[in-house]
Amino acid sequence: MLTPARIAVFVSGGGTNLQALMDAQRAGTLHSGEIALVLSSSPEAYALERARKAGIPTAVCSRRELGSQESFEAAIQRALDAHGIQLIVLAGFLSILSGAFTARWPGRIVNVHPSLIPAFCGQGFYGLRVHEAALARGVKVTGATVHLVNEIPDGGPILLQKAVEVLPGDTPETLQRRVMEQAEWVLLPQAAEMLCQQIAELERSAP
Amino acid sequence: MLTPARIAVFVSGGGTNLQALMDAQRAGTLHSGEIALVLSSSPEAYALERARKAGIPTAVCSRRELGSQESFEAAIQRALDAHGIQLIVLAGFLSILSGAFTARWPGRIVNVHPSLIPAFCGQGFYGLRVHEAALARGVKVTGATVHLVNEIPDGGPILLQKAVEVLPGDTPETLQRRVMEQAEWVLLPQAAEMLCQQIAELERSAP
Numbered sequence: 368m369l370t371p372a373r374i375a376v377f378v379s380g381g382g383t384n385l386q387a388l389m390d391a392q393r394a395g396t397l398h399s400g401e402i403a404l405v406l407s408s409s410p411e412a413y414a415l416e417r418a419r420k421a422g423i424p425t426a427v428c429s430r431r432e433l434g435s436q437e438s439f440e441a442a443i444q445r446a447l448d449a450h451g452i453q454l455i456v457l458a459g460f461l462s463i464l465s466g467a468f469t470a471r472w473p474g475r476i477v478n479v480h481p482s483l484i485p486a487f488c489g490q491g492f493y494g495l496r497v498h499e500a501a502l503a504r505g506v507k508v509t510g511a512t513v514h515l516v517n518e519i520p521d522g523g524p525i526l527l528q529k530a531v532e533v534l535p536g537d538t539p540e541t542l543q544r545r546v547m548e549q550a551e552w553v554l555l556p557q558a559a560e561m562l563c564q565q566i567a568e569l570e571r572s573a574p
Numbered sequence: 575m576l577t578p579a580r581i582a583v584f585v586s587g588g589g590t591n592l593q594a595l596m597d598a599q600r601a602g603t604l605h606s607g608e609i610a611l612v613l614s615s616s617p618e619a620y621a622l623e624r625a626r627k628a629g630i631p632t633a634v635c636s637r638r639e640l641g642s643q644e645s646f647e648a649a650i651q652r653a654l655d656a657h658g659i660q661l662i663v664l665a666g667f668l669s670i671l672s673g674a675f676t677a678r679w680p681g682r683i684v685n686v687h688p689s690l691i692p693a694f695c696g697q698g699f700y701g702l703r704v705h706e707a708a709l710a711r712g713v714k715v716t717g718a719t720v721h722l723v724n725e726i727p728d729g730g731p732i733l734l735q736k737a738v739e740v741l742p743g744d745t746p747e748t749l750q751r752r753v754m755e756q757a758e759w760v761l762l763p764q765a766a767e768m769l770c771q772q773i774a775e776l777e778r779s780a781p
Binding site: 485486505508510524527 | 694711714715734735736737
């Protein structure tokens, strides 16, 4: 039996992707890792409530309150160290992480983006804006991407992608919901399990 | 019974998309239009051979031989007029059509592009290069797009899109073939039928 890898889920809002990960852990499809910390950029995030109800430790690191990017990232790093975190899952985390931070976690930060990268990604494309842009261009197929995070916004290696149909009459909101249900909530637990398996295997083979 | 719309298929090479259109016409899935002309930018294109075997009139307009973009497009226009063409289908046509030309055929030129626009499209993205770029970025999902042609390269309104899975071990060639088989050859006849129905309806309702 391998020791489960310790996951931190970074959130900023409602936490529906966190919920998908918690559901996958309960269902056993995510079994090589356990959610050991939920870290929010905002004290108001409902995701914190979901974590507390599930008995998962929480931390709040607000960029604004911490004053500088350096103190913000130092606070995050302390929380990760305190909980022995091995994998970071960005699940709707709206604060920016610097190249200095991501370089300390090579291949250990994963993000879900609500489009088929390289379409509708990079600076300025987040949340509903992604779906607004997709509808404005009139695409018939969109989807979601899970990728490793490096110093380039949405530029890291792609792990998983899933296509989702755009339907006549879609609004940014209906499209966002369909992409979440059909792609994000499916792919993110799959990718987390995949990465946790790798981490657990590495741990076992380490001297 | 509506009069079938008259289609010109523009080609430059092997003509597999032309073949898909001819097959659809034979099968009756493309029944609101008939292929009335195959126009090639090269006298060597095997697509011309396919057309001749099927008894479809052909024309060759080579940008190089015609000297200027103006004479090139004037020659194309004469061929289209001579055959009473109502819809242009670009099926692997490698010559560029100017904004002046596309403006004379608003909503009447359709193109198939071997990616999910807006990914891997625009200047420099044609043929195998599209699939090389998709593999270089490591996407897991690609596809094809049928769109109307305007003055912006690959920038016209999208009509149809279909996703295609990228498989481990894919080369640009294997991926190109799968995108053709699963998406281009399916979408292009569908889009042609859709546009021909519109044209035939307009003709009927015209005074």
